[in-house]
Amino acid sequence: MNSPEDVSYSVDTDASWWRQASVYQIYPRSFSDSNGDGLGDVRGITAKVPYLKALGIDAVWVSPFYPSALADGGYDVDNYRNVDPRLGTLADFDELAAALQTAGIRIVVDIVPNHSSDRHEWFQEALAAPKGSAARQRYIFRDGLGENGELPPSDWDSKFGGPAWERITETDGTPGQWYLHIFAKEQPDFNWDNAEVRGDFLRTLRFWSDRGVDGFRVDVAHALVKDLSEPLPSKAELPQEGTGVDGLPDGSHPFWDRDEVHSIYAHWRSVLNEYTPPRAAVAETWVHADRRSRYATPDGLGQAFNFDLLQADFDAEQFHAIIVKNLAEAASSGASSTWVLSNHDVVRHPTRYGLPQSGERRCRDWLLAGGPASGVDTELGLGRARAASLLMFALPGSAYLYQGEELGLQEVGDIAAGERQDPAFFRNPGVAIGRDGCRVPLPWTAEGPSFGFGEDGAHLPQPKWFANYAVDAQDKVMGSTLEMYREALRYRRLLRTEERLTWVSAGDSVLHFVRPNGWQSVTNFGTGPVELPEGIILLSSGPLTGSKLPASTTAWII
Numbered sequence: 065m066n067s068p069e070d071v072s073y074s075v076d077t078d079a080s081w082w083r084q085a086s087v088y089q090i091y092p093r094s095f096s097d098s099n100g101d102g103l104g105d106v107r108g109i110t111a112k113v114p115y116l117k118a119l120g121i122d123a124v125w126v127s128p129f130y131p132s133a134l135a136d137g138g139y140d141v142d143n144y145r146n147v148d149p150r151l152g153t154l155a156d157f158d159e160l161a162a163a164l165q166t167a168g169i170r171i172v173v174d175i176v177p178n179h180s181s182d183r184h185e186w187f188q189e190a191l192a193a194p195k196g197s198a199a200r201q202r203y204i205f206r207d208g209l210g211e212n213g214e215l216p217p218s219d220w221d222s223k224f225g226g227p228a229w230e231r232i233t234e235t236d237g238t239p240g241q242w243y244l245h246i247f248a249k250e251q252p253d254f255n256w257d258n259a260e261v262r263g264d265f266l267r268t269l270r271f272w273s274d275r276g277v278d279g280f281r282v283d284v285a286h287a288l289v290k291d292l293s294e295p296l297p298s299k300a301e302l303p304q305e306g307t308g309v310d311g312l313p314d315g316s317h318p319f320w321d322r323d324e325v326h327s328i329y330a331h332w333r334s335v336l337n338e339y340t341p342p343r344a345a346v347a348e349t350w351v352h353a354d355r356r357s358r359y360a361t362p363d364g365l366g367q368a369f370n371f372d373l374l375q376a377d378f379d380a381e382q383f384h385a386i387i388v389k390n391l392a393e394a395a396s397s398g399a400s401s402t403w404v405l406s407n408h409d410v411v412r413h414p415t416r417y418g419l420p421q422s423g424e425r426r427c428r429d430w431l432l433a434g435g436p437a438s439g440v441d442t443e444l445g446l447g448r449a450r451a452a453s454l455l456m457f458a459l460p461g462s463a464y465l466y467q468g469e470e471l472g473l474q475e476v477g478d479i480a481a482g483e484r485q486d487p488a489f490f491r492n493p494g495v496a497i498g499r500d501g502c503r504v505p506l507p508w509t510a511e512g513p514s515f516g517f518g519e520d521g522a523h524l525p526q527p528k529w530f531a532n533y534a535v536d537a538q539d540k541v542m543g544s545t546l547e548m549y550r551e552a553l554r555y556r557r558l559l560r561t562e563e564r565l566t567w568v569s570a571g572d573s574v575l576h577f578v579r580p581n582g583w584q585s586v587t588n589f590g591t592g593p594v595e596l597p598e599g600i601i602l603l604s605s606g607p608l609t610g611s612k613l614p615a616s617t618t619a620w621i622i
């Protein structure tokens with residue numbers, strides 16, 4: 065193995081730090097618990113800054129840490145400009161931001177503009193105020209249908225299952241109006257036609273930017289603007305979410321991906337550009353691929369997630385098509401592409417790749433079956449996951465990693481019903497299991513209470529096998545997934561170059577590309593070994609056999 069000092073490379077001098085950053089997502093409640101209450105917290109993150117620095121990431125994205133009843137893991141925000149007391153204080157946040165800055169790591173926070181929590185002071189005000197009041201205008205209230213308003217304004221379903229409308233009780237005790245919630249009923253949707261709502265989010269952007277935040281991840285960025293003109297269409301009349309070729313909204317839906325949403329982000333951009341350097345933003349957009357780049361323009365949020373790799377099988381053809389399409393799309397908007405293999409909403413990729421590889425429902429079916437160990441080939445899955453991660457890190461654009469993927473952590477499929485927390489589980493009995501399995505607190509040590517997550521328990525049960533994936537079981541262990549990530553991220557920083565790649569023709573099940581500085585990545589998606597290209601091997605995701613690249617393996621060559 066050669067050290068990077070042996071090779072000539074051109075270091076990326078792009079001032080736009082986010083364009084090819086490695087961004088590490090922290091789900092704070094499950095990262096590190098500093099006070100032994102079973103919930104990860106802000107000080108827990110600060111304590112791990114040396115770990116993050118050694119990992120070699122450029123930025124962290126911290127999922128919501130705001131005051132919240134946790135009806136949806138923190139995406140139900142009570143107050144956008146504070147820290148949940150169980151997670152710390154604003155002073156703790158400032159300490160974290162300072163520690164990260166000293167370590168040369170940027171910080172991105174999550175902003176949740178589509179809905180607040182039902183405990184937000186504005187929603188409480190709306191409940192206490194009469195129908196038609198200014199307080200109710202900040203959310204989406206409607207009279208019910210039926211003789212006494214007893215039927216919801218429409219038959220729409222919420223994303224987590226069950227109706228998308230909830231009826232309130234008026235202050236005089238009578239059954240009252242209904243409010244819209246696309247997600248859980250504890251997450252009332254804001255009315256983005258309301259000037260106060262628009263103004264308040266600008267205030268929130270400034271609040272965190274003034275505290276040194278470098279960027280924002282914008283939750284369900286495509287949902288804010290809604291066409292709710294009466295009569296509301298019935299569920300059967302709604303444009304199918306599958307209108308787009310990839311089964312995603314294409315702009316014709318009354319609340320997903322409406323064109324008018326971009327005027328909001330143009331406004332946000334002018335605020336983000338008040339700062340030096342301008343604050344970055346990345347949109348969470350589950351939209352039709354052709355429309356994604358609209359969120360990523362320089363006069364909009366600047367960058368948008370593409371979740372295509374995260375939805376793909378471990379398959380050369382699928383990976384190739386996705387990479388080609390997304391690089392072209394990014395170029396058309398002036399953004400850089402984003403790449404994601406895991407996050408807090410999906411089954412971890414080592415497990416995904418260990419399930420039978422075809423069938424859209426494979427993860428759901430496995431989870432519904434109780435996540436049986438017999439249903440997943442963890443070794444195969446981990447090998448493929450390491451290969452996919454190494455491929456991703458060689459791509460031009462930003463790589464978004466999810467906490468624990470650097471450990472090769474698998475999904476916890478068999479959490480008992482009584483221990484589950486995700487609203488998707490409770491609202492979809494027998495249909496969805498939800499996302500708790502990728503949110504189980506991280507194992508830091510193979511021994512000790514809660515595997516070093518905290519001094520006591522963990523808010524979701526950690527299985528015994530977590531010990532095998534613990535940080536201290538992998539630290540300085542040659543060939544461990546953690547060491548592979550560290551090395552890959554170090555090379556990625558050193559080798560970052562112009563945002564282009566050239567494909568090198570290889571077999572059907574092999575993807576081979578080269579970056580402008582000669583940095584090559586070759587992945588064998590097939591089942592048998594293939595010939596390695598010539599050159600110096602920098603790193604590989606698994607052991608190489610002589611001049612061969614084994615199945616499910618990526619090698620970097622220069």
Ligand code: NOJ
Nearest residue numbers: 136139176247283284409
């Ligand atoms: C997307 C987030 O990633 C997810 O965790 C959350 O449940 C929904 N948005 C609603 O905020």
